[in-house]
Amino acid sequence: MAKNETLQLARISVRGIVQGVGFRPFVYGAATRHNLKGWVCNTSEDVKIEVEGGMEAIGQFKLELQTKAPPLAHIEDIKISYHPPVGYKSFEIRHSIAEEGKYQLISPDIATCQACLSELLDPDDRRYRYPFTNCTNCGPRFTIIEDMPYDRPKTTMRYFQMCPQCQAEYDNPLDRRFHAQPNACPKCGPHVELLDAQGNTISSPDPVASASQLLRKGKSVAIKGLGGFFLACNATNDAAVETLRKRKKRFSKPFAIMITNIEEVKRHCYVSPEEEKLLTSPQSPIVLLKWKEDSSISRMVAQNLHYLGVMLPYTPLHHVLLRDSRLPLVMTSGNISEEPIAKDNDEALRRLSGIADYFLVHNRDIYSRYDDSVAMVERGTTQLIRRARSYAPYPIHLRFQTRQVLGCGAEEKNTFCLTRDNYAFLSQHIGDMENMETLKHFDSTISLYKRLFRIEPEIIAYDLHPDYLATKYAQELGESGLKLIPVQHHHAHIASCMADNGVKPPIIGVAFDGTGMGADGHIWGGEFLLADYRAFTRKGHLEYLPLPGGDAAIKRPYRTAIGYILSLLGESALDQGLAFLPQVSDVEVEIIKRQTERGINSPQTSSMGRLFDAISAFMGIRDEIDYEGQAAVELEMAAYKENYAHNRESYPYNIIEDDEMRIVKLGNLLSAIIEDLKQGMPKGEISIKFHNTVAKMIEEVCCLIADETGIKQVALSGGVFQNRLLLRKTVNLLEKGGFKVFTHRQVPTNDGGISLGQAVVANFTE
Ligand SMILES: [Zn+2]
Ligand SMILES: [Zn+2]
Ligand SMILES: [Zn+2]
Incomplete structure (x- = not known):
């Protein structure tokens, strides 16, 4: 500081993700470098800083805050005010202050950083092979937090007393582990243990090495990860994968794979630069990659699919296990079919016994369940399909201020959403709300978010479907006097896409x-x-068609196919030698006829998803499904089999306009496909023509609406747009037609995004 320069005191408040990410040591370093005195402190709302020194030094310090913050910090706002100096003698880090009603953003759990990985693999390091190695730049956060401010006593690490060495790192502002709340080492931190299927300890000097031996022998191991248990087996071993499928009752839904490093990933999949960046990012999600024909990974992992869900190791435990086993591993949620992922040791032994041969457990509790996130890169942009680990609870930023609203979400792929200020706290993926376990998980996670972000919703938004558990949950809250606002499902989809993109x-x-x-x-x-x-x-929709048997038709798409043929083309069309028909018993065909004619248990639907199902079934691709969307997915996959990409042909359809409503009639489409099938056209070619047709249909109806309204921006939302082929074709056509097109990015296009849409719609409803 120059002599005679006037001293100033600057009071600074920094908001954003600034706790648990090494922000205070960074502030400490910057302040001491500029010879500033004062202090820094975490509160429930922000990081507060007071620095005293010359104006120039304070200015440089502020610039460093804005430009040089640690990698995981995310600054939303810096406020600064100037006051007369008070005569601080040094710079110090003060104890956290808890304040009533205040909140701040919380870092999600983050994949192991390079510095920790080097220590983990260094035989001379005291954390060599230690599965809980972490620092302020990586490791668990949200999964271990019970309340804010984020300090060790408010995490599940409070049971572990740091050894002198760890404590010294924790206390040293210049150390990478300064105030790293989960800091631990083999001496003082959590430990892993290998158990047999009955829960008996298998004594081993190195349980992780023993577990990898078992995996190499074709056994399945339940592994306690960050946000719950995962089931692992050798992904190159057909028998191991098949056994796991049978036991988990997940017969064909694809499994995710974990592969040691990016070089190995490239041996099995095609990886674009954007995909590589996403795979190796601190979020480290599962990325859907194009699967190579010559990959040694068992086809049982993702049957009939062209894409493979791949992730890299994201915890030290994974890194060691993957290196030891030298195998790509199936890494799938530790649950039976659609129940929530198991998180506690006892619970895992109870619920996963009969599935896993062994259990690799540890004694650090998981506070919050957290599945892996799933993403794809489409047109160079990341699109989340399942938003969970490393993304939630980071909020979606809204372009407007909101009231405090709870959106309860839909039934499948449920999430909820709580709003306050200009934030939408979209929860991690909760699961399919079909059982009490999931409902409990939903309820307790809502309580956690309300507590962490200090939200008491005044409005509850919910789906119109009366049977959804989330709807019933909302109605119960309504009985206690909260304002209820129903939001139509597809309106919620579009609102969620608008909020995702900040659209006007x-x-x-x-x-x-x-x-x-x-x-x-x-x-x-x-x-x-x-x-x-x-x-x-x-403004428009597909024509209404029957779903003979309702849910039965969803599980057995051939029922939908028969219902559509009967209503669109009449009974005689069933005699055209359609390949799938002989599979269906005469009795069932009679039942379907009766249901369709008389409208018994045969709801009317304008669903595009069901149209994909019906086409898939009557092309003989998939007539019964094991997971949601399977028939449609396999219809899409058929288009990739041969090189039909350049085929621009499409099928006929009609649009009737009636009183500013457009109805898309499908009879001609169906008979044209039947004709192509009769001619022996390859299924892949029919599939691509069908995709072309749907894209064209979208563009045509949008043009009609644009002619009427003058609006030239389009939002695409709903699970059907997980179909990458359709998405690409549709966006291309619409853009050529002069439309500005918005698709999902941070929020799933499927029902995982519904709660966000509900919350923003309810916020604007009087
Ligand atoms: Zn680290
Ligand atoms: Zn220690
Ligand atoms: Zn939906």
Whole structure:
């Protein structure tokens, strides 16, 4: 400081993700470098800093805050005010202050950093092979936090007393582990243990090495990870994968794979530069990659699929295990079919016994369940398909201030969403709300988010479907006097896409999915809406067709196919030698006929998802499904089999306009496909023509709506747009037609995004 320069005191408040990410040591370093005195402190709301020194030094310090913060910090706002100096003698890090009603953002769990990985693999390091190695730049956060401010006593690490060496790192502002709350070492931290299927300890000097031996022998091991248990087996061993499928009752839904490093990944999959960046990012999600034909990974891992879900190791335990086993491993959620992932040791032994041969457990509790996130890169942009580990609970930023609202979400791939200020706290993936276990998980996670972010919702938003558990949950809250606002499912889809992209409404919304309760009591799913955040008008849809047997038709798409043929082409069309028909018994065909004719247990639907199902079934691709969307996915995959990419042909359809409503009639489409099948056209070619048709249909209806309204921006949302082929074709056509197109990015296009849409719509509803 120059002589005679006037001293100033600057009071600074920094908001964002600034706790548990090495922010205070960074502040300490910057302040001492600029010879500033004062202190830094975490509060429930922000990081508060007071620095005293010359104006120039304070200015440089502020610039460093803005430009040089640690990698995991995410600064949202810096406020600064100037005061007369008080005469600080040094710079210190003060104890955290808890404040009533205040909140701040929380870092999600983050994949092991390079520095920790080097220590983990260094035989001379005291953390060599230690599965709980972490620092302020990586490791568990959200999964171990019970409350804020983020300090060790408020995490599940409070049971572990740090040894003198760890304590010294923790206390040294210049150490990478300064105030790293989960800091631990083999002497003082958590430990792993290997158990047999009965829960007996298997004594081993190195349980991780023993577990990898078992995996090499074809055994399945339940591994306690960050946010719960995962089931692992050798991904190159057909028998091991098949056994795991049978035991887990997950017969064909694809498994995710964990592979040691990016070089190995490239031996099995095609990886674009954007995909590589995503795989190796601190979030380290599962990325859907194009699977190489000559990969040694068992085809049983993702049957009939062209894409493989791949992730890299993201905890030290994974790194050691993968290196020891020298195998790509199946790494799938530790649950039976759609229940929530098991998180406690006893619970895992109880629920996963009969599935896993062995259990690799540890004694650090998991506070919050957290599945792996799933993403894909489409047109160079990351799109989350399942938003969980390393993304939640980081909020979606809204372009407007909100009231405190709870959106309860839908039934499948449920998430909930809590809003306050300009934040939407979209929860991690909760699961399919079909059982009490998931409902409990939903309820306790809502409580956690309310507590962490100090939210007491005044409004509860929910889906129109009366049977959804999330709807029932909302209605119970309504009984205690909270304001209830129902939000139509497809309006929520479009609102969620608008919020995801910060779009200024109104917009033409194309919401294509399997099932959503319509405002007229029918099942919608092939919808063209004119929407803003407050309301929507239905401007077009696929014609209504029967779903003979309701849920039975969803599980057995051949029923949908027969129902569609009967209503569109009449009974005689069933005699055209369709390949799938001989598979169906005469009795069932009779039942379907009766249901369709008389409308018994045969709801009407305008669903695009069901149209994909029906086409898939009557092309003989998939007539019964084991997981949601399977028939449609396999229809998409058929298009990749041969090189049909350049085929621009499409099938005929009709659009009837009636009183500003457009209805897409499908009879000609169906008979043209039957004709191609009769001619022996390859299925892949029919599939690509069908995809071309749907994209064309979207563009045509959007043009009609644009002609009427003058609106030239379109939002695409709903599970059908997980279909990458359709998404690409649709965006291309719409852009060529002069539309500005919005697709999902941070929020899933499937029902995982519904709660966000509900919350923003309810926020704008009087
Ligand atoms: Zn680290
Ligand atoms: Zn220690
Ligand atoms: Zn939906």
